[in-house]
Amino acid sequence: MKKILSILFFLISIESFAIDFYDVYPTNWWVGMKNSSLQLMIHHADIANSIPMYKLPAAGIRLADGITLKAVHRVENPNYLFVDLVIDKNAKPGNRTLSFAKPGAPFTISYELKARNKENGKTRAQGVTAKDFIYLIMPDRFANGDPSNDIIADYRDKTSDRKNMFSRHGGDFKGITDHLDYLNQLGVSTLWLTPVIENDMPLMSEWGNSVAGYHGYWFTDHYQVDKRFGGNEGYKEFCNTLHKKGMKVIQDAVYNHVGNHHWFILDPPMKDWLNNWPSFQGPNHREEVFFDPYVSAIDKKIMLDGWFVPHLPDLNQRNPFVANFLIQHAIWTTEEYGIDGWRVDTYKYCDEQFMNNVNSALEKEFPQVTVFGESMVNSITANAYFTRNNIAAPFKHNAKGMLDFQIAFAALAGMNEPFSWTNGVNKLYMTMAQDVLYKDPMNNCIFLDNHDMDRVFSVVNEDWNKLKMGLNWLMTLRGIPQLYYGTEVLMKNKKTNTDATVREDFPGGWKEDAVSRFTAAGRNAIENEVFNYTSALAHFRKSSSAITTGKTMQFIPKNGLYIYFRYDSRQTIMIVTNSSDKPVKPGWNTYAERTKGFTKIKDVISGNTISFTELEIQPKGSFVLELVK
Ligand SMILES: [Ca+2]
Ligand SMILES: [Ca+2]
Structure with missing residues (x-):
């Protein structure tokens, strides 16, 4: 499948000329990483054929100051080269020129090695723990601080229409930053945003509707933050602002799939970049296949390699080039923006060893950074299986925690169901008892609802007393509490064939909104009561050693x-x-x-x-x- 391409590298020579349109990933790297290896993915028309096929000089050639060449891989698609490098421990930060020999037309690529941030682990890349209180925001739907970025001229989808629940609405980082005082008043320590990476997808058809990637789960370029939210610079400023205010940021990762307009899907490096099927095959969604001692091979294959929907190609994480790309991107993002914790989407659809490799690579560079996975599973056994656990299964997962859907389901039952031997609050009691399966249940993220679920105030039939039960549990049970935006001001709705109904705009996030629930004056009596109650509980919790540790x-x-x-x-x-x-x-x-x-x-x-x-x-x-x- 792959050939080691024989290629000669020179230090910069006078005849060479810089070409800046070679796409190189990761877009830069750092000196002083614990793992000194780096694999560059270079994307450029016919790059593999434009390189002469000399015999590879002995591995170990010094490619530039502080950079040693280990190997070069040519793959099926000549538009790609993969170059393995080793960065010297003592390399000096700065720009390097990687020179590629080509008779008559040598070319160079400029590559930056930056100094690592000395604040890692102190004011950034800190990890998110049970001392924190997470607020989950869908950036497109929270607040529009910059109407000038609502439509980006060179993106495929040029619509922004608040009247259409499937369209983009214009929310952005600036909008969130504008309301940090509100979040501070509420007692929030940590923001988890649904994915911020570019989703330059055309409108897609779902259930007969024309749907935009407003939710962010359809990546098209890992190294570009969506310009409608503020782009890379806007995100960096946003993360820095949070850290300066003593807050933390969780980034939402998707390793399982990408949007079908991702540049590496439009021009795939190799045939097995994706998990291929003769015709569309969806996953069976049965997480049991991973621990079931009686599982069939085909059931497990369909679960792992099935495509979520036809427009979300499933990545082959067993392909080492795919794995390197994804792992390096996670490290790049954490170092670049100071990400404190990762929420990992669709965890149960990912290759198990790959997920362990991502987690341990992150932990090696950022010992404090935390991870919690998302698998909307049917049992406590399944939830515990995907994190550090006490289950005698052959494969051991290493994620620090999970989104605790079982606590959410049990809390909803406790609020809503009549009491019986196995129903109502007994469900919560029984769920807690099964913490015996977890190595450290305090690392689980607990919640009452999120962007994929009916909003809790609607689930309890708009009964404030019932919601209060749930909030009391949320703020005091073991784990890291997460509130979904707007719950504190009684945003409601159930999913009606679509998730969009539970992702409405936060009232007051747009200049033209008649009412703003960001202010006490804009909230009615009951909304103020709920906001004040949530805020009081969150502030109490912050200083409570019994609850947080x-x-x-x-x-x-x-x-x-x-x-x-x-x-x-x-x-x-x-x-x-x-x-x-x-x-x-x-x-x-x-x-x-x-x-x-x-x-x-x-x-x-x-x-x-x-x-x-x-x-x-x-x-x-x-x-x-x-x-x-
Ligand atoms: Ca905007
Ligand atoms: Ca998969």
Whole structure:
């Protein structure tokens, strides 16, 4: 399949001339990486044939100051060359000229080696932990801070139309930056944006509608941030601003597939760049194939190699050139922008060893950076399987955490379902009990809804008491809480054949909006109550050692009453929920293991302090209480 191309490299010579339209990926690199190897992918018409086929000089030739050539690979498509380099540990930062010999017409490529950022691990690339509070934003739908970038003249889709839920709406980084005070008021520490990478896709047809890649999951150029959001410079400024304010940023990665207008799909380097099928084959979506001891090979192949939809080609991550491209891009992005954590889309559709390789490559360069994977799975076993776990399965995943869909499903059941042996809050109790499967469940990201789910306020039939139960759990259960934009001001809707209905614009994010829910004056009484409650809980949580680093103890729910504790040597927090339709006074003897030594309970929101026996919880009542000595 591949040939090692014999090629002669020279240091810069006087006859050579620079050609700046060779596309080189990664677009630059750094000195001082723990892994000194680098594979350049050079894309240029007929580049492989324009290089003479000399015998390769002994590997180890010095290509430029601080850069040693290891190998050159010619692949099926002559428009590509892959060049393996080693960067000296002591190389000096700066531009290098890589000179390619060609009789009569040598050419050069300028390549920059930058100095690594000294703030990594301190104010950037910090990792996201249970001390954080994540706010999930779909940038196109949050706020439009710069109407001049709504339409980009050289993009394929030149529409921006807020009246059409499938079109782009113009939201951008500037819009988010403009509302950082609002997010600070809410108590948010970390922003997770749905993907920011360029989606230069034409309008696509989905369920009979003309749909844009406004959500960002259809990459067309890994090294270009979408210009409608602000481009590379805008993203860098955005990340720097967050870090300066002491906030963190999570980037949304998609390793499984790309948009079919990605430049390397329009001109594929080799036949097995993609997982190919004779005709369209979708995945079976059954994550069980990875741990099922009785699995058939064909079921696993279809799961791994099936294409999500016809316009999202499935990448062959077992191809080492594909793997290098994706892994180097993850490292490049983390160093370039100071990404603190990664959310990995469609985790369960990716090659397992490849995912472990990405994670360990990132961890090697950025020990603190965290990863949580996204797999909307059907069981706790499946969710635990894709992260560090205690399951006796032959393959061991190494992701630090997962999006905890099982907690989300259990919390929704707890808010909504009548209490029974296996339903209602018992689902939450039983789900928590199965944390035995995780190595460290504190690394899981927990949530009540997201951009792929019905909005929680609609799921609870717009019942604030039920939502309060969910918010109390979200802010106090183990893990990293994530709120979906607008939940705090009661944005609602269910999915109706499309996800677009749960991705509406944040009211007030556009100049022409009649009402702005970014301000107290623009919110009605109940919206203010929910915003203030969420904010108070988030701020309390921030300073609570018991919640952010402490242990958990839960008691078997009885008659709809669910009580659990978060505690450490300094603090004990009790979370009480009455999911029944009758008022209840807890029988405190049951909880003596954790209440012993305390005489009173303090509502962490109102500050009211009462004795244990005074607490009567109304139907659907829910409280976060600090125990007082
Ligand atoms: Ca805009
Ligand atoms: Ca796949």
